[in-house]
Amino acid sequence: MNYILSKEEMERVFAAISVDFESYGAVEKEGEVVFDRVHSLAEVSENRSRYAPKEFLIRRNENVLYLEEQQRKAVFGIKSCDLKGFYLMDKQVLNRDPFYTERRNKTLFVNFVCNAPCEGGFCSSFGGPVLDEFDIQVLREGNNYHVMASDKYDKYFSGYRNDDGSYFSDFNRKFNTEMPPLEVDGLENRIKWNSPIWKEFASRCISCGACNYSCPTCYCFDLYDDGDERKREWDSCILSGFTSSSAGNIRSGLDERLRQRFYHKFVYFKKSKDEFLCTGCNRCVEDCPVGIDIKEVITHDYSLE
Amino acid sequence: MVSVLTVCPYCGTGCQIVVNDEGTEERVIGYSRSPVNEGKLCIKGYSGLSYNFSRDRLKYPMINRDGEFVRVSWKEALDETADRLLEIINEYGPDSIAFQASAKCTNEENYLMQKIARLVGTNNVDHCARSCHSPTALGLITTLGAGAATGSIESLAAARTYFVIGSNTTEQHPIIGTKLVTERKKGKNLVVADPRKTQLAELATIHLQFNPGTDIALLNSMMYVILEEHLEDEKFISDRTEGFQEFRKAIDKHSPEITEGITGIRPEELRRAARLIARDRPTSILYAMGITQHIHGTENVMSVSNLALLTGNIGVRGSGIFPLRGQNNVQGSSDMGVLSEWYPGYVPVDSPKVERFEKLWNKRLPRNKGLALSEMFDAAAEGRVKAIYVMGENPLVTEASVSDVETAIHNLKLFVVQDIFMTLTAGEADIVLPASTSLEKEGTFTNTERRIQKVNPVYPSPGEAKPDWWILNEIGKRISGIKGYESPRDIFEEIRQAIPGYAGATYDNIYPIGKQWPINEENPAGTEILHTKTFPLGRAKFVPVVYAPPAESVDEKYDMIMTTGRNYFHYHSGTMSRRADILERESPEPYVEINAVDAKRLGIRNSQAVTVESRHGTIRTKARITEKVPPGIVFVPFHYDESRVNRLVGKQVDKLSKIPEFKVVAVRVFA
Ligand code: SF4
Ligand code: SF4
Numbered sequence: 001m002n003y004i005l006s007k008e009e010m011e012r013v014f015a016a017i018s019v020d021f022e023s024y025g026a027v028e029k030e031g032e033v034v035f036d037r038v039h040s041l042a043e044v045s046e047n048r049s050r051y052a053p054k055e056f057l058i059r060r061n062e063n064v065l066y067l068e069e070q071q072r073k074a075v076f077g078i079k080s081c082d083l084k085g086f087y088l089m090d091k092q093v094l095n096r097d098p099f100y101t102e103r104r105n106k107t108l109f110v111n112f113v114c115n116a117p118c119e120g121g122f123c124s125s126f127g128g129p130v131l132d133e134f135d136i137q138v139l140r141e142g143n144n145y146h147v148m149a150s151d152k153y154d155k156y157f158s159g160y161r162n163d164d165g166s167y168f169s170d171f172n173r174k175f176n177t178e179m180p181p182l183e184v185d186g187l188e189n190r191i192k193w194n195s196p197i198w199k200e201f202a203s204r205c206i207s208c209g210a211c212n213y214s215c216p217t218c219y220c221f222d223l224y225d226d227g228d229e230r231k232r233e234w235d236s237c238i239l240s241g242f243t244s245s246s247a248g249n250i251r252s253g254l255d256e257r258l259r260q261r262f263y264h265k266f267v268y269f270k271k272s273k274d275e276f277l278c279t280g281c282n283r284c285v286e287d288c289p290v291g292i293d294i295k296e297v298i299t300h301d302y303s304l305e
Numbered sequence: 306m307v308s309v310l311t312v313c314p315y316c317g318t319g320c321q322i323v324v325n326d327e328g329t330e331e332r333v334i335g336y337s338r339s340p341v342n343e344g345k346l347c348i349k350g351y352s353g354l355s356y357n358f359s360r361d362r363l364k365y366p367m368i369n370r371d372g373e374f375v376r377v378s379w380k381e382a383l384d385e386t387a388d389r390l391l392e393i394i395n396e397y398g399p400d401s402i403a404f405q406a407s408a409k410c411t412n413e414e415n416y417l418m419q420k421i422a423r424l425v426g427t428n429n430v431d432h433c434a435r436s437c438h439s440p441t442a443l444g445l446i447t448t449l450g451a452g453a454a455t456g457s458i459e460s461l462a463a464a465r466t467y468f469v470i471g472s473n474t475t476e477q478h479p480i481i482g483t484k485l486v487t488e489r490k491k492g493k494n495l496v497v498a499d500p501r502k503t504q505l506a507e508l509a510t511i512h513l514q515f516n517p518g519t520d521i522a523l524l525n526s527m528m529y530v531i532l533e534e535h536l537e538d539e540k541f542i543s544d545r546t547e548g549f550q551e552f553r554k555a556i557d558k559h560s561p562e563i564t565e566g567i568t569g570i571r572p573e574e575l576r577r578a579a580r581l582i583a584r585d586r587p588t589s590i591l592y593a594m595g596i597t598q599h600i601h602g603t604e605n606v607m608s609v610s611n612l613a614l615l616t617g618n619i620g621v622r623g624s625g626i627f628p629l630r631g632q633n634n635v636q637g638s639s640d641m642g643v644l645s646e647w648y649p650g651y652v653p654v655d656s657p658k659v660e661r662f663e664k665l666w667n668k669r670l671p672r673n674k675g676l677a678l679s680e681m682f683d684a685a686a687e688g689r690v691k692a693i694y695v696m697g698e699n700p701l702v703t704e705a706s707v708s709d710v711e712t713a714i715h716n717l718k719l720f721v722v723q724d725i726f727m728t729l730t731a732g733e734a735d736i737v738l739p740a741s742t743s744l745e746k747e748g749t750f751t752n753t754e755r756r757i758q759k760v761n762p763v764y765p766s767p768g769e770a771k772p773d774w775w776i777l778n779e780i781g782k783r784i785s786g787i788k789g790y791e792s793p794r795d796i797f798e799e800i801r802q803a804i805p806g807y808a809g810a811t812y813d814n815i816y817p818i819g820k821q822w823p824i825n826e827e828n829p830a831g832t833e834i835l836h837t838k839t840f841p842l843g844r845a846k847f848v849p850v851v852y853a854p855p856a857e858s859v860d861e862k863y864d865m866i867m868t869t870g871r872n873y874f875h876y877h878s879g880t881m882s883r884r885a886d887i888l889e890r891e892s893p894e895p896y897v898e899i900n901a902v903d904a905k906r907l908g909i910r911n912s913q914a915v916t917v918e919s920r921h922g923t924i925r926t927k928a929r930i931t932e933k934v935p936p937g938i939v940f941v942p943f944h945y946d947e948s949r950v951n952r953l954v955g956k957q958v959d960k961l962s963k964i965p966e967f968k969v970v971a972v973r974v975f976a
């Protein structure tokens with residue numbers, strides 16, 4: 001259902017949610033927006049966080065021999081592009097990975113729709129920034145909050161003023177004129193295996209892993225034994241030890257591994273799950289120290305190669 | 306959850322990181338406001354911090370009793386350390402003990418260690434900068450008056466040409482490397498002089514793949530060409546330098562046609578490179594261990610300095626000399642005077658200026674040169690040194706000629722090691738003191754561009770481990786009569802008095818983004834570019850240097866040259882990086898890089914176990930066939946204690962700076 005709430009009313013909703021959940025939110029620290037415990041909605045920053053808060057569902061490093069019961073957490077101020085990453089991951093790991101699933105079921109995300117396009121972002125290419133799937137979606141207009149609540153969390157809004165939701169669709173239309181979507185249709189067929197761009201990327205890449213670590217959709221991990229624990233840790237498909245077999249990595253060249261990353265996002269995932277594995281957040285571009293730009297992969301003219 | 310802003314514990318770039326912590330769970334991001342890394346990190350920053358939670362961390366003080374380590378209380382460990390040190394000093398004099406500090410420890414800790422050494426009466430205090438950048442300190446102090454990078458990392462973007470010699474920047478200082486990659490892609494010139502085909506070499510406008518150890522021949526030839534074609538900056542030379550005429554004479558013998566036989570570089574290539582460097586200015590010159598780890602290390606550095614002076618590439622944004630520091634705090638620890646010939650701030654031990662410290666510390670201080678790192682173990686073997694106190698170093702892996710180090714340690718009356726792990730070296734100690742990591746303590750690091758940055762604790766220390774400053778403070782109170790410090794901040798306040806360049810820095814004003822020294826009344830915001838108007842020496846000095854061959858050369862038996870170094874994934878003796886899962890997975894075992902031509906000739910297949918033998922020792926390791934090294938040259942990384950390449954490295958050192966020649970060793974390889 002859709003609602004419209006005043007600032008005070010939103011604080012009351014925050015308080016009600018905080019009774020049932022441990023509340024986290026985007027907060028500023030030394031000029032960086034990070035996630036931390038919050039005790040009121042007023043503390044939550046509307047600015048885009050420095051990173052996609054993946055660790056709420058997939059820990060950077062954890063022991064997988066035990067699954068402890070998880071705390072119920074509410075995360076306020078996650079941006080739509082970062083949240084959408086979880087909906088894409090769901091298609092691959094929900095109900096398969098017990099750690100992810102346990103946390104997914106116990107975490108409530110309150111996504112803040114951006115009021116204006118961010119620099120470099122291209123979420124409109126993948127349907128953003130207003131999402132079709134969400135827990136509680138919020139769009140501020142002056143002192144009022146437009147809210148879309150999913151059935152599961154609708155109870156927190158009972159008694160508040162209903163809204164017809166047109167504000168969201170109008171806003172998304174307007175946003176799309178400010179951030180014109182890139183042409184992604186058919187990319188899975190257009191992209192070329194032998195394009196020279198993979199080698200050009202490889203000549204710059206230093207294998208830092210940032211593009212994976214920063215991506216809200218990347219979920220791969222490495223598994224290793226550490227004493228009496230078996231741990232998994234975030235991994236990066238750019239590294240040569242990733243998925244290596246006794247004969248080494250089947251993608252021995254850095255250009256092949258970079259290509260694999262983009263093919264996974266734009267070809268394999270699309271063909272198997274009917275979605276691109278990218279939300280347009282631009283984080284991989286921002287964190288890449290040598291400026292490798294996924295938008296180039298999308299807009300590149302492959303027809304002459 | 307807490308988020309703490311601190312500094313990456315690995316290389317000298319000094320990237321600022323924000324660590325989000327929930328127990329042992331950490332999320333690391335680059336600090337986007339940092340002028341050093343602008344939010345970027347390399348794989349060591351992202352995936353390298355898990356050593357912190359390793360089950361191998363030392364948690365309790367231990368004393369070796371009859372060949373077995375026994376857990377003791379801190380009081381017992383400290384008292385016994387102090388008593389035994391004092392006994393030795395009383396019986397054999399203060400020069401019978403020696404201290405080894407660490408470029409991985411904070412400025413405060415290094416300052417404290419040298420102060421304790423000097424208060425007990427010895428200048429036998431030194432550290433690993435001896436094995437990496439002591440030639441830089443000495444060389445650049447001789448020619449310019451300050452042994453540090455002349456510009457900032459940010460200022461590199463203003464250059465039109467880069468000259469990289471002896472630095473595999475994208476692997477060793479990755480974030481600095483990426484600036485070069487990015488600028489090169491924008492069309493800037495890049496000249497790379499390196500025996501190996503590094504990533505930068507592949508991207509370079511010109512790659513000079515010269516023979517190891519022939520740097521001076523190469524550099525002098527470049528300068529020969531510059532003079533011959535009148536590309537020198539005459540105005541800069543006459544206004545700001547001295548010694549040009551003698552220098553010019555030394556260059557005369559180095560025409561590229563003559564040096565080709567030494568360096569292996571075709572004259573035309575060399576001429577093209579020299580023209581780019583001299584003409585398309587400003588030019589930034591970057592170098593690392595490829596320049597310093599030679600018996601002519603100091604001369605190599607001075608030769609680099611000559612080139613910068615000759616082409617007027619100093620004192621202007623985008624120009625300058627950038628010695629790239631290996632470990633996070635090499636610059637800072639050197640500034641602190643944990644070098645046996647310098648008091649803090651590079652005051653020579655035999656200069657009258659030592660009075661300053663006598664006043665500050667209220668004691669007569671030793672004025673004789675102490676033992677360098679490379680000499681301490683020899684002195685121990687000869688019985689002149691009876692006790693060595695090591696903080697955060699692993700000389701049994703990292704020193705040249707490690708088998709002699711072993712013998713020397715066994716000859717000591719007391720060997721104390723303060724570390725975060727039971728390293729190969731700590732395993733030989735009489736007393737082991739457990740230390741906190743840099744993610745568990747407060748202090749400052751000074752990065753490769755002279756930026757003093759605040760280090761802040763993210764995690765609690767395991768067990769009874771304590772910060773190095775705390776341990777030293779306790780030892781200092783017991784043996785040197787210091788009254789003791791309350792906190793690192795307290796020590797830093799004294800550093801500000803001891804070192805003029807640090808005078809204007811405070812814990813509050815260097816947070817969050819740090820400041821570049823000198824920071825003083827004229828430059829309260831710090832100094833981005835050095836030597837803009839004058840040099841600390843007034844005029845900079847040209848120092849004539851002539852080529853002489855490296856200590857080792859090939860013969861019929863040892864027919865290949867081995868060079869040693871680091872790889873992208875590991876760091877130093879590997880005690881940290883090898884305990885980080887992803888890093889260890891990427892590079893799990895020792896290897897020797899060898900060209901396909903040589904491999905074929907020797908009948909060696911990829912991944913085959915081979916023996917590498919030098920005149921000093923042998924190791925077994927895996928062959929890795931690659932085009933990165935040319936025929937005749939092999940490369941071995943030094944991170945692996947299961948196959949210590951430093952067994953192969955001889956004891957020849959640079960006469961001036963006493964750095965061992967890690968870069969040129971004659972070897973033979975066989976299956
Ligand atoms: S691939 Fe890049 S732009 Fe797309 S979701 Fe991942 S980080 Fe964002
Ligand atoms: S972020 Fe850029 S440099 Fe780092 S691994 Fe990805 S593509 Fe390579």
Ligand code: SF4
Pocket residue numbers: 313314315316317318319320342345346347348349350351478479480481
């Ligand atoms: S470049 Fe150096 S300081 Fe920066 S993250 Fe990598 S190892 Fe750390």
